[in-house]
Every structure is written in structure tokens, then in C-alpha cells.
Amino acid sequence: MEPEQKRREMEQALRTAGYRITAQRKAILDYLVSTLEHPGAYRIFEEVKKVQPGLSLATVYNTLQVLTRNGLIKMLTFRDDNRYEANLSFHINLICASCGKIQDFEAETHMSPEEVREQIGFEVMSYRMEYHGLCSECKSGADRKGKNKKLSSGGLSPRKES
Amino acid sequence: MEPEQKRREMEQALRTAGYRITAQRKAILDYLVSTLEHPGAYRIFEEVKKVQPGLSLATVYNTLQVLTRNGLIKMLTFRDDNRYEANLSFHINLICASCGKIQDFEAETHMSPEEVREQIGFEVMSYRMEYHGLCSECKSGADRKGKNKKLSSGGLSPRKES
């Protein structure tokens, strides 16, 4: 789906849910649907500020909360900061413990939400699927240096954006 | 594996890595390998304090950090507090958005770490697999009341332990 269209759908969903469409929210949506970056709140703040100079961090948090609570985006919690993604199609996030980059990876899985419900009565409404490790760039970098750098936090959170 | 044996293996791993085995750490390990609860730091503090009255929260955090960084336990980050689990075998966590309970669910998946590496060069070292939704108890409870309670955070974090 084109970003443009997706943003309009999200706006419509917000309107329908009784929220107002402000310039700030438009701009935040614009950025979220156009990036593959899985940005954190502060990164979103920085980027959207380029378009909406008056923007405050509180507004970013407010909007992210609204979007998350209404299922329009997904929040990925980490030790250092949380990341957000607008890609709601089923995929696995590949999270590099070295550079913090997150890439999406479409994949099948045997245990679909339907199967889980049928087998044990757990009603799946959302999911989180991640592999933590080294992206191909960081892997070859580590190989070249011949280092065995210890991964922070057992690879459970991406490195803090600097 | 029996908890007793598992605890000793973890102790050995710590010793080998150059860490000292204190009464506090022993007690924390004891608790972690014996529970299915996926407790948060504070819960661990409360529980282990029953056995080690002098225990401080800082020690709990210190130990959890050591264990996590050495891959002996897994940290699951959430908005409100983080949870820890000693079960490192491949499984999916079923997280109830209503009561916050987390249960393990062994499941197959098509995309094994090996396949990920082969297909796109991402070197998997760890993973996180979750389904968020309603456990069977909460589901039937909601049905009985006929309510349509809105899920906080889009079901992305378990409810805070109260």
C-alpha cells in the first residue's frame, strides 16, 4: 500500500474514533508511514520537527499513545527506548544488537493465531515476533575485525540511538 | 530439567565467567528456576526477600543484569515493568492483556534461526516470540460480563502487577 493512501486511512480511522486531525498528527502519520526505520519517540520528534517546527515531545508521545491504543501502529518496548512501526502485516522483526537497526521480514509460521485459539483457548489479538542478532553488515564487520564483542543485554534490546 | 539441577548449572556458568556465588544470587536463581510466573524485578525482590530478608532491590537488578548479559535468563521488556524468564527453550509467550499473566507455549515455526541466516544473512542469537490477547480465563470472564473492555496499549504490554 502506498504511504499516501495508508496515511489517509489512518486519519479516517482516527476521525471515526472521535479524534481530531491536527497538523501535528498529520505530520507524525506522514513520517510513520513513510519510514522503514522503526523510530523511537525522540527520533520521531526530531524528524517531524523539520516539518512542524513548533512540535513538542509531549505531543509526539500523546499521538503515539493514541495510535497505539487504537491499533494503528505497534509499539516495540526495549530497555533503552521504545520503537514504533506502522507495518501491521504479519512479519518478524530482525533486530541487530550491534547497530540497533530493525528490519522487517515476512515469514510464515505454523502457529497462526487461529491455531493458538483452537488449541489452548488463548484469544490472540496482537503479536510480537523478533529475532535478535547481527545484521549482515555488522556480521561482516565483526568478521573483518576478528573481534568477539560481547552483546549488551544478551541481544534483547537494540543499541540506544546516539 | 529439574529446577535443582538447572540452578546448579547456572551457578557453574557464573563461576566460570568469574562471578561470585553469594547467598543472594543463589536465592534469586532458586526462585527464577522454580517459577513459571515470568516475574518482574520487584516481584522477584518480594519473593526472594522471604528467604533472604536483608536483600535489596539493587542487588536484584544487579543479578538480573548479570544473568541477562550472560544469556542465562531472558528479559522481556514492557511499558510498565520488565519480566524475566529462565526457560530458554524455544517457545512462544502468550501474554494476557487483561490479567498480565504470561504462559509459555511450545510451538514449531517455519522460520528457524538457521533458515533466517541462510536466506538473508541475519545471524540470529536470540529471539522473542509473543502473542498478546486474552487468556482463556479472562476471555470467559469477559464473555460472562458481556463487556467489550478496551485493551490498554493495544495489548502490547501486560497490565502492571498491582
Added chain:
DNA sequence: CTCGATGCAAACGGTTTGCATAATC
């Protein structure tokens, strides 16, 4: 015109840190 959203700054709370003391190896 009304009520929700924004921006600012202060408050919050889980986690980390500094340091003197205690305990492991």
C-alpha cells in the same frame, strides 16, 4: 462556541549508579 489537542515544565517511576561496608575466593 465547545471541547479536545498542544506546548511547556514539573512530576513520575522503574532502573542505574556511587560509595562505604561486607563477604567471596
Added chain:
DNA sequence: GATTATGCAAACCGTTTGCATCGAG
């Protein structure tokens, strides 16, 4: 005996909140 771990309290920092003002509907 040397060095790491503990406990206490203060610091940290991402996120939330209170409130006066602004602006969408």
C-alpha cells in the same frame, strides 16, 4: 588479603501529567 557484591540513597532518563492556551469541528 584482594577484589567483587551488597545495601542504601541519590541520580537518571524516558515517559506521563497538569494546566493555560490554541484550534479543529
